[in-house]
Amino acid sequence: xxxxxxKRRQPLPPPPSLPKPSAPKTADGQAEPKNPERLYAFAESxxxxxxxLDLVTLIVARSAPQPDASPEHSVVLRLCAAPLSVAELxxxxxxxxxAMTVLIxxxxxxxxxxxxxxxxxxxxxxxxxxxxxxxxxQRL
Numbered sequence: 138x139x140x141x142x143x144k145r146r147q148p149l150p151p152p153p154s155l156p157k158p159s160a161p162k163t164a165d166g167q168a169e170p171k172n173p174e175r176l177y178a179f180a181e182s183x184x185x186x187x188x189x190l191d192l193v194t195l196i197v198a199r200s201a202p203q204p205d206a207s208p209e210h211s212v213v214l215r216l217c218a219a220p221l222s223v224a225e226l227x228x229x230x231x232x233x234x235x236a237m238t239v240l241i242x243x244x245x246x247x248x249x250x251x252x253x254x255x256x257x258x259x260x261x262x263x264x265x266x267x268x269x270x271x272x273x274x275q276r277l
Contacts, residue, residue, distance in 0.1 A: 188242040192224040192234065193255040196241060200249060209240055210249065217250055 197220045202211035209230070216229060227237040244250045 187238050188245050188252060190223050190238050190241060190252060191255075193222050195220040195222055195253040195255055196226060197251045197253060198249065199251055206249075210244060213240065213244060214249060220253065222255070 196213070196217050198214045198217040200214070202214040206214070212230060213226060216226060221229075223234065223237055223241065226241075227234050230237070232240070241250065241252070245252055
C-alpha cells in the first residue's frame with residue numbers, strides 16, 4: 138500500500154499595499170515639519186510640578202467618581218477604593234510610570250486621592266525570643 142501523495146499549497150498572494158497618507162503641505166508646497174503632540178495630554182497642571190511618588194506609594198480614593206470627571210480620573214477613583222500602589226495603577230491602566238505620576242499629582246492637588254507611604258514590615262523578632270516560645274510550647 139502506498140501512502141497518499143500530498144499536494145503542495147501555493148502561498149497566498151501578498152495583500153495589496155495601501156497608499157501612504159501624504160504629509161500636509163505649506164503654502165509654498167513644501168512638507169510641513171512633524172510636530173508630535175504629547176501622548177498623555179490629560180494633565181491640567183500649569184507649573185509641571187509632580188508629587189514625589191515611588192512605585193510602592195499607596196493611593197487611596199477620598200471620594201467616589203463624579204459624573205463630570207475625566208475617564209482617567211474615574212477609573213483611578215474606582216480602582217483605589219482599596220489602597221493600590223502606583224505600579225499597580227500603572228499596570229492596570231497601561232500607562233507609563235511618568236504619566237501615572239502626572240495624573241496622580243493632578244488628583245492629589247484637587248483632593249480626589251490621598252498618597253500614603255507603603256506599609257513597612259516590622260523588623261524580625263529576636264531569635265532568642267522565638268526559641269523561648271518554641272521551647273515553652275514543647276513543654277505543654
